[in-house]
Amino acid sequence: MRKTDKIYWKYQIWIVLLSLIISYAFSYTTIYNKLKNYFNDTIQYLASEEIYFTDSVVIDINDNSLKILEKDFGHWPYTRDKYSSIIEFLESMKVKNIVFDIKFLDPRVGDDVFKKTINKYNNIFFVTNALEEDIQINKEEQKILKKMSWDTNLNIPALKYNSLLIPHISIFDENNIYKFGITSVLEDKDSLIRSIPLLYNIDSNILPSLLLRIQSLDKHIPKIKYNSKTDELSVDKKTWNVDKKNRIKLFYPQNANSIMTIPFYKISEVALNKKTISNKNFLKNKTIFIGSSAFLSDRINTPRGAMSGSYLLAIAYESLKHNLIIKNNTYINILLILIAFFFSFYLSTKKEIYNKSVVAITLLTIVSIIIYSFISLKLFYLETNVFFSISVIICSIILTVIKYQFSLSNYNKKLINETKRLYNEANCDTLTGLLNRRGFNDQYEKYKDINNKKTLLSSCIAIVDLDHFKKVNDTYGHDIGDLVLQNFGKLLKEQLRDIDIPARWGGEEFVILLRNTTIDDSIIVLNRVRQQCEQMNIQTPQGILNITISIGVTQIKDYSQTIDLYVKKADIGLYQAKEAGRNRVCIS
Known part of the structure; x- marks a missing residue:
């Protein structure tokens, strides 16, 4: 287009406002959430590092272990006394904690031996599951919930469930109820797990997750405090950034082998004195997570791919311990929205939107906020609403182009009409x-x-x-x-x-x-x-x-x-x- 044909626009504030409204409405759609999650997962992957945690070990009862141990342990599921020998061995190695990611829901041979072993040590914990099904809770279960409860303050946000699935009475009593922790999680809309709850609300009782339960040994009930302004949950002297449902968002390591995993049969062979361990301090002060991935029975999808529930639990434990948790900062998000706002305003005032300077500033703005988001995540673990800001910018570009083409079309029509008028006057x-x-x-x-x-x-x-x-x-x-x-x-x-x-x-x-x-x-x-x-x-x-x-x-x-x-x-x-x-x- 000739310079004499340029269209001079006035400030188009409506483009900015409409871009914000469209982006806000778009943020409630499924496709937006999929794109946002994919974008954020990519940024998080690039910002993360390879980490090899040394304080946790996963002992996996995999398919190979079931075959190798069939002579010594019999068919799966094993009698409970077999776990007692494993516990004794691990305690002899001076481990810090033992977490069973196995649901002992029914009575079985060896429960009496297993129960005595559990009562013998106070560093053994069990996974329980919260249920969404509306199952009536009897009086005995209500007593158990109250004893497990850390608080009854309903102003503390927590995932609400209707009932709790706990191990069978044959392996626990009132003295070891404090060893139960909940691990139920909610998948995001794309079926991936990014966040882990810390608190649960069951029958108006605030119950701790297994992650918090491990933090408080014995029967100690910590003091819980939630700050709604900063979205911080304090448990005694420890504080974590959480969302509105008291969930922590994990900053997954880049590598898939951040937690050491040992097949169950190797530990069992050492416990049965069939083999020896060269490094006696190998498991010292480590938290051991025992779970089963046999028959693909415990697979969970995450942004880093599928993994066993025990492995995810170990990553969450290490993330909580080392505070590797993604945080949110309102001021940074407001800043990004302001950048998108002023860019939209800038673009809407341009006389020419296809020249090199406008294209360069557009690309520079998008790249800058992506880099800014990357640096915030990598250095400060701050997740931003960069995708929303980008969507505002894209909407403003689309609306500006539409308005520009519409104005150009009107201009061309006027030019054609003027040409016709001049032609008619002359001819x-x-x-x-x-x-x-x-x-x-x-x-x-x-x-x-x-x-x-x-x-x-x-x-x-x-x-x-x-x-x-x-x-x-x-x-x-x-x-x-x-x-x-x-x-x-x-x-x-x-x-x-x-x-x-x-x-x-x-x-x-x-x-x-x-x-x-x-x-x-x-x-x-x-x-x-x-x-x-x-x-x-x-x-x-x-x-x-x-x-x-x-x-x-x-x-x-x-x-x-x-x-x-x-x-x-x-x-x-x-x-x-x-x-x-x-x-x-x-x-x-």
Whole structure:
């Protein structure tokens, strides 16, 4: 587009506001959440590092372990006394905690031995599950919930469930209820787990997750405090950033082997004295998570891929311990929205949106906020609403382009209309709306070019004169004369064929190019026009006025000749018509 054709816009604040509204509405859609999660997961993956946690070990009862231990332990599921030997071995290795990610829901052989072993140590913990099913809780279960409860303050946000699935009574009593911790999690809409709850609300009791339970040994009930302004949960002297449901968002390590995993059969062989361990301090002060991935029974989907529940639990434990938790900061999010707001405002004020500087600033803005988000996450574990800001920017770009193209289209329409107006002023008669002499000559030249390329039928030129028109002007005045000319011009448009080209030649004289027409056919057309003119009643302030016309016509035989030559030749026929008494058509 030429510089002289630039469209100068005023500030379009509505583009900014509409971009915010559309982005806000879009944020409630499924596709937005999928795109946002994918974008945030990618940023988190790039910002994360390879970490090898040394304080936790996962002992996995996998398919291979079931086969190898079948001679010693029998078929799965094992009798409970087998776990007692494992516990004794691990305690001898001076482990810090033992967490069973196995649900002991039914009575089994060896429960008495297992129960004695559990009561012997206070660092053994068990996974329990909260249930969404509306199962009525009996009085005995209500007592258990109250003993497990850390608080009854319902102002503390927590995931609400209806009941709790706890191990069978054959392996626990009131003295070791404090060893139970809940691990139920909620998947995001894309079926991936990114957050782990710390507190649960069951029957108006605030219960701890297994992660918090491990933090408080024995029967100690810590003091819980939630700060709704900063979204911080304090348990005694420890504080974590949480969301509105008291969940921590994990900052997953980049590598998939951040937690050491040992097959169950290897630990069992050492516990059964079949093999020895060279490093006696290998498991010292470590938290051991015992779970089963056999038959793919405990698989959980995360942004880092599928993993066992025990492995996820170990990562969550280490993340909580080392405070590797993604946080939110309102001020940073507001800053990003302001950047998107001012960019949208900047873009909407541009006279030209396709030049290099605007494109460069657009790309620079998007790249800058992505880098800013990356640095915030990598250095400070702060997750931003960068995707929302990008969506605002994209919406503003789309709306600006639409508005620009719409304005450009309106501009082009105005330009076309102005061009038509100028063309009409130069080539059309303002009184009758017909072509003037210049316009008629132009049409004739175009018709000549067509005839030079194609073989068409012959054409004719006719000249028409209004009989006694001077007398009309002298008698009725020039206003009535103009009215007569207008009515006759209208008559020509109505009675001539679509292919014919009429024009006002000057004064009361008109010319007609009858295209693709023989002289005989032109006589028929012109006589029809003459007869209609004779019958036409022209309404004037002074009454009805009737006029007649005289016509001279000639055939165009050589298109190399000028139009003036054929008009002069047709004028000879017009003279003959007038000499013969007017109101007739004559050939020359």
